[in-house]
Amino acid sequence: MSKGILLVNLGSPDSPSPKDVKKYLDEFLMDERVIDLPLWARTLLVRGIILNTRPKASAKAYQKIWWEEGSPLIVLSERLQEKVQKKVDYPVALAMRYGSMSIKKGLQELVDKGCTEVKTIPLYPQFAMATTETIDVKVDELVAEHFPQLKITTTPAFYHREDYKEALAQSIAEKLDGLDYEHILFSYHGVPERHIRKSDITNGNCKMNGKCCFKMGSKQHEFCYRHQCEITTVNIAKKLKLKNGTYSTTFQSRLGFDPWLKPYTDRTIERMGKEGVKKMAIVTPAFVSDCLETLEEIAMEGEEIFHEVGGKEFTVIPCLNDRDDFAQVLTNMIEEWATIKNTIASH
Incomplete structure (x- = not known):
């Protein structure tokens, strides 16, 4: 089997404009693992109240922190992906749970490169319903619907590594x-x-x-x-x-x-x-x-x-971002998985 890696972070609006922020917040807040209310109540809260009041204020907040290259979270995640890719022999794709850099696009990128076995790595050290779990569930849905040939290995919380x-x-x-x-x-x-x-x-x-x-x-x-x-x-x-x-x-x-x-x-x-x-x-x-x-x-x-x-x-204190030692942590996780898979395959 040809192995590939999918790093997954939260996501970001395409721009700090109210229109793009509203679109992003709609996808994010309508996730049942983020706001875990019944669909009717979640729809009323998100689309009836929040999206009519919050996008402009959130857009102003995004405008304060936006970089020339784009969303800081996206730019930093891309830099991290590039560092990890240089350290491993497997294709490393990057996706976001919400926004235009979708998990579907990330999986498709790996499939196009011939991958049949993918390790997903949610970029969250601690497990939560609204972070790790929603990524794992979304991957399962996409594989069932669009990528039945893919074998997925999930990654548990890594706070204790x-x-x-x-x-x-x-x-x-x-x-x-x-x-x-x-x-x-x-x-x-x-x-x-x-x-x-x-x-x-x-x-x-x-x-x-x-x-x-x-x-x-x-x-x-x-x-x-x-x-x-x-x-x-x-x-x-x-x-x-x-x-x-x-x-x-x-x-x-x-x-x-x-x-x-x-x-x-x-x-x-x-x-x-x-x-x-x-x-x-x-x-x-x-x-x-x-x-x-x-x-x-x-x-x-x-x-x-x-x-x-x-x-x-x-x-x-800045986040780990694209630090070399954090890129090495992810590399170690990938190599450990690949070693186990190769050992199983050899037997």
Whole structure:
């Protein structure tokens, strides 16, 4: 079998215009694993309310962070793909879950190059319904409908890989080197609490109290986003030798009125500033590519909140983006898979 790799990231509007942003938000928010309401309720919320109010504001936000080359997330993902391609002997395609760089196009590119076996790699270190799962489900749908000849191997969450932890810790250490800071926030993308319960394969073992996240060996941890975020923070804090009380985990980007994972990033920034923290650093480990949520929501809005309540220095640590060590992490994952497949084939 001829092997190929499909890297999959979130996606982006084609441009920061309200029209393109509206089109993108429609596809994104109508995904039943992003807004997990019945179709009628999701349609009413998204197409009846959100898409009539949000696209203009979101377009202005995108305009603030847009690069000459295009969407930062797309550009950075393409740079990463190019680095990985140079390191492996298999075709490496790039796709987005939402937007014009579709997963269907990515799979077609690999098929056109003769691939019959594809490893998909969602570019999300932690598992979530709205990230890894929706990619896996979409791939399954497309293969069943358009690419029945393809054999797919999915990739689980990789937050616990040693090479990933080393790369993330190194990226943070480089930015913190010589920096005088009082607290570092590990800010992860938020999800509704019900998503955690829906992903609980033990059917109710998750107590949503923050305690079971740290009980190692629980079966639900394989698909528990909250656990994987909390443990990512713990792992990196150990590698950086951070002192207790100088770091914490928060969640950003909530939508609507349902309970989302807490504590919230924006409120934590505000509270710490009011409590006298003057120098804060912030890292966003749920994202591997800088995007609207990191470049605008954190680096602009977060810094503004911090300064408004008396904070002085607000240091934003870049995502892994196209770092050589992160490209090597993906290369290692690919080579491990290929080795296993070649071993099986030889027997």
